Amino acid sequence: MKKQYFINANIVDPHNSINELGGLIINEEGKIEAIGKKVNINNLPTREKPIDLKEKYIFPGIVDMRVFVGEPGYEYKENFRTLSNAALSGGVTSVVTMPNTNPIIDNVSIVDFLKRRGRDKSMINIFPCASLTKNIEGTNMTEFGLLQKKGIIAFTDGIRTIQNTQLMSRIMNSAKDLGSLIMQHAEDLDLSKNGMINSGIIATKLGLSGIPDIAERIIIERDLTLLENIKCRYHISQISSEKSIEVIKQRKEKVKFTCGVSVNNLSLNENDIGDFRTFLKLSPPLRREEDRISLVNALKDEIIDVIVSDHKPEDEESKRLTFAQAATGASGIETLLSLSLELYHNGSVKLETIIKALTSNPAKILKINKGNLSIGADADLCIVDINKPWIVKKEKLISKSKNTSIEDKKLQGKVTNTFVKGKELFKL
């Protein structure tokens, strides 16, 4: 690989507190050799022709902590190759994959298959999760230790909560012993039973069963209470309501934990469901505008640590149904960054905070050396034309499934190039 020189870029690397106009050098091994304002036209070897980025932005490659891939079992929805291409087009270079495949990722033998497929078919870094319980049934826990040794990064039942409190405390004990990261989908199963959208006037009007916001809060309160005694690595996958933020604010001083939010919940609310738009059937559900605003504020105040795409590809057939029958989830990995940038453009959150929640914070939680532009680190990064306007069009999406929650939305800011380990794998 030839050395690559970039100059005149706005570099934002929250991990190293860099936010300045400067340059970046990628060495022959695809690692970062130099970065910052000292890298400029005046102190580069004269024989080298640097690429002038004309004040475009360089961010560390995005680390998306919540991604569903169809392999194995649902290859028709998304496979590692299509996921990888979609991710690259959105500046995402590392993904944490959910175990909700068919079969469920719950035993050692399937992890080898997964790692091999991920390595052979995708060009991005794949960090697979295994389930917390066998077949996500919420009864018997999986082998955290053995699975971890095989390369499992974290444990979660993905779309299901650990409802049984005793089991949850035992899971936490094991996680503590083995140093495992557990990620809870916080939603009381009994309170949310049959629920499809936020409980409230929209649900009443549409005649759909609701999911109350307290279903989320109750699980968070329970888990954080357990966490007071069992200090393990605990992460709440996604929060969706003002009520949950209140609890998180109170408890953050007492116990150590982290939480994420889906970009969908940061930018949409329950009114967007309109006339039964099944693409907006999400979990957690879109809630009131008041909830959305408090999520944005919590991100701004760094009470929320991570933004995820909650990328859940679903084929047309799973969505062309009545709302009750339609699958839950939206495809979103390729629009994660651009949609998050909306919060920067409208002045609600600082750019650095957004990038932190997309790169260094998830990497820190996962304990991986990603999401930063440190010297010597893999050159995983994206170049972004931050003001470029574009419109989300279903047919232009790269992901195998086209179930975007933001069809026809006007966005500002587009990834123009993505690099993984110094290799340019996407170019607009």
Next chain:
Amino acid sequence: MASKTNKAIKISQKHLLGIQDLSINDVNLILDESQSFIKLNQSKNKKLDVLRGKTQINLFFEPSTRTQSSFELAGKRLGADVMSMNINNSAIKKGETLIDTAMTLNAMHPDIIVIRHQDSGACNLLSQKVNCAVLNAGDGRREHPTQALLDALTIINRKKKIEGLKIAICGDILHSRVARSNIYLLNMLGAEVNIIAPTNLMPKDIEKFGVNTFTDMKKGLKDCDIVMMLRLQNERMTSSFLSSNREYYEYYGLTPDKLDHAKSDALIMHPGPMNRGIEIDTNLADDINKSVIKEQVELGVAVRMACLKIFCD
């Protein structure tokens, strides 16, 4: 048969999916048209040829006696060719999706499809996929517009008007599409609506629809002109909403002593089918001085004739 004044006014909607989509003009148009069919239905020769050559398909995914037969009769009396699909013997049982069924039926060029479905919004989905008009005969717990229209017609025929009346809707509001459609319509027509239900059967934020809510039936019935009882929808109850039918009857069943709190000339309505002894005292249900339940069924045919005629145009 239609009154001449209506000729100029057209319905604003292509489909009848719910009362919430209708304007007051639309409602008046349907109610006026219905009036003309009441007499026809009481006469000896009930057949017209307004819809001759038109095809009506009834697509009922949920069991129904009165709504399905009412729509079938309405179509036949207007001269339409009516086909009622039996879901139990159809491709839906073989796993065909609603959209595919819709496409198949659409290819047969119907002029109107009447649909009842257990999922809220099913009629909306269907209406996006077919070329003809879609009439909602009940979708999940969302809307049942023709029921509300026939209820309004029944009230108007007995009380001459709806504006200013105090109307109580009592029972399983949570699972009831009839309640939702009636709330929209009665509010639109200027009634004051009281909703009476135990909190477990009260939908969230229902008061934002502009109704008064009561958990005490006697208070809710106070000075009401109309008492509309709803059926306890046991088939939609997935977990314990109530302790027992016996207790429900004690607190929310319509009995003579509870009815005493309403006005002395209050009328009792029920969309049927009734659970006698659970939500309503059996003698009250049959009391010809108070109960207009049979009249509701009779006027239902007229309302559905009006809807078929108007939306087939």
